[in-house]
């Protein structure tokens with residue numbers, strides 16, 4: 001495995017930039033989410049209604065993987081998808097406007113937080129757990145039939161690995177040797193159900209063996225480790241050697257969704273999550289090894305804060321869609 | 336002794352009392368244990384009955400809903416929660432090809448006392464995969480009973496009836512009626528509920544407001560929109576009768592026919608999609624039975640579009656009091 005020192009500095013800075021941007025974005029969005037939702041929490045009130053699943057603590061998974069992806073590669077995410085969207089390059093302004101339900105959003109306000117679609121960057125996600133896996137298989141089929149070299153990444157949580165779709169898709173991708181990377185983002189929880197009570201094996205990466213494909217488990221506390229593992233899997237897929245499974249161990253810093261009382265979660269678990277912060281860990285590593293200076297990081301931070309603020313301003317100042325839009329667009333090729 | 340309960344507490348109380356009465360009753364589903372169900376329908380059950388009878392499951396709906404069939408075939412009376420009805424797709428084969436048909440296909444040898452309870456409804460911007468009603472889709476399948484309470488009294492009584500029924504019952508609760516702290520609910524939905532167990536018969540509609548000029552048929556949250564509309568209409572001298580169907584299968588066709596015979600006008604309010612659904616079934620019932628209407632019937636339903644996310648878009652398509660008032664005025 002490559003050492004930190006062997007990776008070009010601009011790559012390291014880019015990794016840091018994306019991780020920090022995601023964190024800044026998620027924490028800022030959370031502030032906006034609670035506007036007009038206090039003193040009494042009302043899920044339908046405020047500028048961002050509906051559910052909100054944030055990804056703070058899981059940035060390393062998205063960035064470590066997406067650093068190797070090109071716009072034409074597909075990434076299919078889950079209900080918790082902002083980090084992957086940002087890491088994949090989705091337009092932050094349009095994404096934010098979508099989350100605020102505005103006409104200028106990615107889908108004109110029809111999709112919303114759990115249903116972000118950006119065809120330009122081949123990004124999509126959905127609110128149905130386990131839906132991503134077979135869909136990525138289809139992208140892999142297309143790549144093979146068209147003789148093109150893009151790959152598909154399907155993301156799911158540790159909970160999603162218990163859906164039938166996961167197992168069916170792994171088998172299909174394996175028998176057809178498709179350029180698909182299955183990513184299990186293991187934060188130990190499926191809402192309130194801990195992984196050890198829902199999953200018969202301790203590591204989802206072991207399930208790859210059942211389908212004859214490589215399965216690797218990697219510590220998401222270390223974004224460089226994720227970066228390296230993803231690099232290998234994605235290069236392998238590009239070389240036509242077939243699918244692989246990557247399990248990334250991360251920690252959920254917030255509730256399952258915003259407003260989650262988390263009464264099921266032991267305090268120690270939340271404490272552990274805070275200690276396992278991949279962003280702080282990476283920052284510390286970069287500084288300790290003298291690879292970057294505080295000033296360099298501060299500059300990145302300022303840029304990110306500015307970019308996130310611009311995205312929020314864009315969303316807030318955008319108009320809502322015309323109500324009649326609701327009736328349009330059910331079918332392609334007309335109303 | 337009756338006390339006012341929110342719907343979620345009425346449901347969990349019904350389940351608890353049936354679990355005490357009958358050791359064959361048990362519950363399975365995602366987050367139904369320590370969390371108490373995302374919408375609170377199983378709150379307190381884990382503490383009372385332990386993890387053997389209150390089983391948190393992996394996100395494997397096909398497996399645990401299919402497992403309900405196996406358990407029922409051995410004399411158990413499983414209750415399974417499908418967290419949002421929108422997720423039915425991942426488990427539908429077990430529901431419609433197996434649980435619904437086992438009794439019939441086995442020539443009556445097998446009974447399926449399974450309750451599938453599930454959350455439905457929108458109005459809070461949860462978008463196209465978390466806001467649907469879809470009861471019409473299940474009501475279309477022979478072999479499934481469909482109940483949809485609109486208040487806590489019916490919620491408890493229908494749950495007890497569902498558990499005691501030897502057939503599969505799909506129990507739909509509207510998120511916006513549960514009385515959860517974080518989701519607004521009409522205060523009218525939390526009514527007095529007796530402490531002791533009781534049943535509300537499956538298949539009986541209820542006239543929730545009497546009137547002479549028009550019949551408004553609804554279920555779940557739309558019952559309140561209809562009642563609020565009726566109140567306003569009364570101020571203008573229009574007397575509306577409101578029927579809460581409470582059960583879609585079997586459907587209380589007599590209640591609909593009797594009312595329409597009296598009023599001669601029909602409006603159906605449906606938060607489910609418009610085409611091929613509950614609204615069409617109610618109107619067909621009237622037409623097939625030759626009841627003559629003064630004017631053609633009207634349906635106010637979710638237009639045939641996926642549920643949009645943005646609040647302005649969702650409000651535009653969601654049936655509500657104003658739309659009902661306008662519709663009634665066009666036919667009177």
Ligand SMILES: Cc1ncc(C[n+]2csc(CCOP(=O)(O)OP(=O)(O)O)c2C)c(N)n1
Nearest residue numbers: 080127128129157158159160189190191422
């Ligand atoms: C098919 C389906 N079943 C259940 C749900 C409800 N649900 C949404 S997220 C979630 C937990 C997901 O856990 P995991 O896959 O580990 O992802 P995480 O939320 O931890 O990122 C559940 C049960 C759903 N959206 N889709």
